[in-house]
Amino acid sequence: MATTVRLGSFTPSVLLRVARDLDPALDVSETLVPSSPAQFRALYDGAYDAVLTSPDNVLGQPRRVEMLAAIDRGMGLALYGRGELRGARVGVDVPTSGFAFALYALAESLGVTRDEYEIVTLGSTPKRLAALLAGVCDYTMLNAGNELHAEAAGFTAVARVSEVCGPYLGTVLAALDPGPVGHLATRLVATAAAIVDGKHDELVISSTTAALGLERPLAERYLRRLKDPDEGLVPDGAIHASALATVAGLRRRFT
Template sequence: MATTVRLGSFTPSVLLRVARHLDPALDVTETLVPSSPAQFQALYAGAYDAVLTSPDNVLGQPRRVEMLAAIDRGMGLALYGRGELRGARVGVDVPTSGFAFAMYALAESLGVSRDEFELITLGSTPKRLQALLAGDCDYTMLNAGNELHAEAAGFTAVARVSEVCNPYLGTVLAALDPAPVAAFTDRMVETAGAIVDGKHDELVIASAMEALRLERPLAERYLRRLKDPEEGLVPDGVIHATALATVAGLRRRFA
């Protein structure tokens, strides 16, 4: 029996592509969202059955949204850019989103407060990557393969979430109603565990090359990041209280 799911995500999910390859019964339509507010507007409107999103987005919702599984610990989430951060133009999804809150903490770790740079609202991570490459912002938060493109273009990470905000929860699978997506949730968690165990390396590399437009050396780095215990996939899908507390603490501190 096929499992049909409409999924809203920010960056094309390699985990999803591997899960679909392993289980052809998964009928999942992935739609890339332009921003966090747009993602949840579409979820509430019934356009999605589930979303891959920051847990902070769930914590900040006025309606009840359930976090079904932990997906990753940030996937290399870091502040990328060039030049002086103080006075720079810093691209964010929206100023009151989870990645923005983490960015404020990273900036403070570098001795720069949030009122010492200009915030530019740019939307999803792929959009911010393109803005950084085009020179439309000086710094932004990147992860999930987007940061590999930035590094290939000569940008560097000036501060990493895994070093400043550890333990961290980067992505969760969430839904208004968990029942219709229960089988899908199980497949995603099982696939994450198998990837961390090294069972599908070539499939992951091929999926990353196709979905994220990465050359093989970068796709191999992406695979290593998926397996990283500090930044990669959560193989059992458990949402640990300490990691969620980090996200909630950033919201309390900067919201």
């Protein structure tokens, strides 16, 4: 009898939904997490079998966590907001996490140093999107479809990770014990390869609309991003040393 794989993620995974549609035997329960620290507490406590997370979160753990597959290259990760960045309230998951480190680098590329804006801890990307839309923060890092909601509301990307910090690794599938989630890793990689190859466009669009609440024109943009060689899915699932080195270098630089 199959055992349900319990997966913790930040934003609903379109890739996972397409994989489950293509393989009904893939039994995965996805739970959205409020923050990076909460995600790994739950992993250590046995609430999750695996997580979709930033590789920086794995690098920063005191215990060994294995990265099983590269999932994406950032999915449009960029600094979004409006108005003057200097003096702004800038939302992060936590100040010492991968997306925050990338934020610091993007701000520096715009000539704004870390002490010239206020950092506000707001949790996961969907929470930061809601905060940006509500005016709780002026800028934040968005990706994985959240940025498309922000653009629809009139916010713009002032700097992109793919242009400042490439090559970049945005998301990995990770676990304490890889054994129970090996099939999930295999299916996600195979599905990513098929999506990049253009084999399931309509399924991806419908899954994007259902999972992320994006209307078809934005869902079509999300599909194009999934296929983007600089920001999209990693079709072979390989964790390339150069992309991981970028993530590790940002951690060393800003810790």
